[in-house]
Amino acid sequence: MQDLIYISIDQHGVEGALRKDVKITDDQILHVADLALIRLDDDEVRGLRSQLDKILGYMDILAVVDTTGVAPTHHPLPLVNAMRDDHGQGCQDLDDVLRNAPQHEDGYIVVPRVIGKGMRENA
Amino acid sequence: MLETARQYRRNEKSPVEETRAFLEKIRRDPFNAFITIDEAGAIRDAQAAEENLKSPEAGALTGIPVAIKDNICTRGVRTTCASKILSDFVPTYDATVVKRLKDQGAVILGKTNLDEFAMGSTTTSSLAGPTRNPLDPSRTPGGSSGGSGAAVAAGLCAGALGSDTGGSIRMPASFCGITGLKPTYGSVSRYGLVAFASSLDQIGPMAPTARDAAVLFDAIKGHDPLDSTSVPRDYGPTDLDGIDLKDLRIGVPEEFFGEGLNPEVKAAVRSGIETLEDMGARVVEIGLPHVRYGVAVYYIVATAEASSNLARYDGVRYGLRARDVRELGDMYARTRAGGFGDEVRRRIMLGTYALSAGYYDAYYRKASQVRTLIAEDFRRAFSLCDIIAGPTTPVTAFRLDEMIDDPLSLYLLDIYTIPANLAGLPAISIPCGFDSLGLPVGMQLMAPHFREDLLLGAGISFQERTACHREGP
Numbered sequence: 177m178q179d180l181i182y183i184s185i186d187q188h189g190v191e192g193a194l195r196k197d198v199k200i201t202d203d204q205i206l207h208v209a210d211l212a213l214i215r216l217d218d219d220e221v222r223g224l225r226s227q228l229d230k231i232l233g234y235m236d237i238l239a240v241v242d243t244t245g246v247a248p249t250h251h252p253l254p255l256v257n258a259m260r261d262d263h264g265q266g267c268q269d270l271d272d273v274l275r276n277a278p279q280h281e282d283g284y285i286v287v288p289r290v291i292g293k294g295m296r297e298n299a
Numbered sequence: 300m301l302e303t304a305r306q307y308r309r310n311e312k313s314p315v316e317e318t319r320a321f322l323e324k325i326r327r328d329p330f331n332a333f334i335t336i337d338e339a340g341a342i343r344d345a346q347a348a349e350e351n352l353k354s355p356e357a358g359a360l361t362g363i364p365v366a367i368k369d370n371i372c373t374r375g376v377r378t379t380c381a382s383k384i385l386s387d388f389v390p391t392y393d394a395t396v397v398k399r400l401k402d403q404g405a406v407i408l409g410k411t412n413l414d415e416f417a418m419g420s421t422t423t424s425s426l427a428g429p430t431r432n433p434l435d436p437s438r439t440p441g442g443s444s445g446g447s448g449a450a451v452a453a454g455l456c457a458g459a460l461g462s463d464t465g466g467s468i469r470m471p472a473s474f475c476g477i478t479g480l481k482p483t484y485g486s487v488s489r490y491g492l493v494a495f496a497s498s499l500d501q502i503g504p505m506a507p508t509a510r511d512a513a514v515l516f517d518a519i520k521g522h523d524p525l526d527s528t529s530v531p532r533d534y535g536p537t538d539l540d541g542i543d544l545k546d547l548r549i550g551v552p553e554e555f556f557g558e559g560l561n562p563e564v565k566a567a568v569r570s571g572i573e574t575l576e577d578m579g580a581r582v583v584e585i586g587l588p589h590v591r592y593g594v595a596v597y598y599i600v601a602t603a604e605a606s607s608n609l610a611r612y613d614g615v616r617y618g619l620r621a622r623d624v625r626e627l628g629d630m631y632a633r634t635r636a637g638g639f640g641d642e643v644r645r646r647i648m649l650g651t652y653a654l655s656a657g658y659y660d661a662y663y664r665k666a667s668q669v670r671t672l673i674a675e676d677f678r679r680a681f682s683l684c685d686i687i688a689g690p691t692t693p694v695t696a697f698r699l700d701e702m703i704d705d706p707l708s709l710y711l712l713d714i715y716t717i718p719a720n721l722a723g724l725p726a727i728s729i730p731c732g733f734d735s736l737g738l739p740v741g742m743q744l745m746a747p748h749f750r751e752d753l754l755l756g757a758g759i760s761f762q763e764r765t766a767c768h769r770e771g772p
Binding site: 200204205207208209211212213214215216220224227228230231232234235237238239241243246247248249250251252253255257258260268269272273275276277278279285287288289290291 | 387388389391392484485498499524527528530589592594595596598599606610613614615616617618619620624625626627628629630631632633635636639644645647648649651652655661662664665666667668669670671672674706707710720721722723724748
């Protein structure tokens with residue numbers, strides 16, 4: 177039975193098979209890539225479109241669950257703010273911290289020009 | 300681990316000798332379990348332990364060589380998350396769990412391999428290449444804590460820490476024939492754990508036995524002011540003698556034994572449950588009707604949280620920075636495109652999509668609501684039983700060359716482990732048998748919040764009765 181690594185959705189008895197029609201478009205992939213600040217080439221867009229479409233198709237099984245009046249859970253335990261007394265505490269050594277920075281000068285991190293076009297490269 | 304500690308005290312072994320022996324084995328490791336070996340640090344820790352052993356304060360971990368998954372920060376020792384984007388990152392502080400292990404005298408041998416950013420179940424997407432299963436090197440050790448699983452199974456360390464967001468401790472524990480505990484959310488500090496999905500991530504122990512796992516768990520658990528999700532409460536020590544299983548009610552959910560479960564895995568887990576019954580436990584049938592939606596909920600919630608957590612990798616303060624860029628926006632997009640591997644990018648994209656305008660309600664909000672229903676299933680179940688038993692994974696370790704290039708099929712391997720993360724429950728995987736090829740099968744036990752004592756106790760007692768955690772079939 178060792179070749180059984182293919183676990184089909186049907187095997188888990190989940191209603192609602194994979195949808196067949198493509199829902200997500202290239203434009204949506206590019207829009208999401210812009211939001212996520214990840215540059216994609218054309219092949220990557222195509223690959224992600226078919227993979228995300230299949231995965232999102234599987235997510236559609238949630239649509240059949242009745243969640244009327246159900247509060248969302250964002251944390252497994254009820255959390256309250258963790259407060260501490262307002263005392264000064266030590267901080268990390270600046271030289272140590274800057275050692276990880278790709279480029280720095282006089283205690284500052286150096287970055288390329290901020291103003292310009294290109295933030296929405298994928299669009 | 301406890302036997303080594305006794306040998307240290309009787310002067311039959313020394314931490315430095317023991318550490319050198321482990322380092323020598325790691326140097327010849329054919330399974331690629333480690334990304335970084337910290338020889339100098341380990342010897343230094345071991346020398347300090349030799350001194351400490353002379354004092355009455357020496358504990359069970361003094362001089363014990365352990366390994367740390369490479370998404371847990373270690374001061375001065377590279378912490379890569381198996382990613383190109385962090386390949387040169389050297390933390391300036393220790394994670395709280397590392398600090399606690401060091402404070403108790405443990406020797407840190409090095410950092411173990413994982414799927415990039417702990418996103419995976421095979422330990423193949425690592426920048427350092429795949430880790431192989433010591434029980435059969437043609438197979439995966441599972442993931443994402445596959446390096447820690449393989450290191451423990453191959454005897455390259457006495458125990459290890461892993462992290463578990465959707466099964467990343469329990470799955471490799473199951474595939475490698477060892478014990479792995481995912482603690483209750485909030486019982487172990489996440490300070491210094493590189494964040495993947497903050498409402499799901501927990502650090503936990505992986506060890507040859509439940510007793511060793513308990514020693515490690517006791518060392519790392521407890522409130523930490525540096526992690527605001529860490530829960531302040533009284534964390535007593537685990538009883539290392541195990542628990543009496545008489546009249547313990549074991550809930551067996553039919554949903555964990557349905558289609559998709561390999562029949563040999565099913566038989567081994569059933570026989571493990573029978574052993575628990577022979578020891579006095581009582582089986583109770585329970586239902587967890589919403590766990591079937593767990594994978595869908597998880598891959599929305601976890602990727603949504605990951606898309607936010609991984610926004611910090613932008614090439615500015617640390618990590619990789621793309622070269623020859625025109626300006627800042629260009630630098631962000633190129634750095635992230637070049638620094639993240641395929642699976643990490645896929646998950647960031649999926650999570651960003653699920654959170655984006657127009658899709659938030661249909662995906663993220665809906666998933667968070669179904670998460671509530673899953674947690675309620677468990678609350679109801681635990682009014683009928685003390686612990687829940689089932690398989691850890693639907694299959695045993697599969698061949699690396701059999702892996703198919705289909706993310707969704709791999710996601711479905713997490714079907715039995717994900718529910719505990721969504722509900723924040725503690726869960727353990729202990730070896731309970733073998734399939735016809737001699738590959739280990741893990742049995743998963745789950746308990747109410749903060750009842751690790753039941754899981755570790757049952758595991759210790761079970762392992763006193765059975766031998767499959769020690770031997771092959």
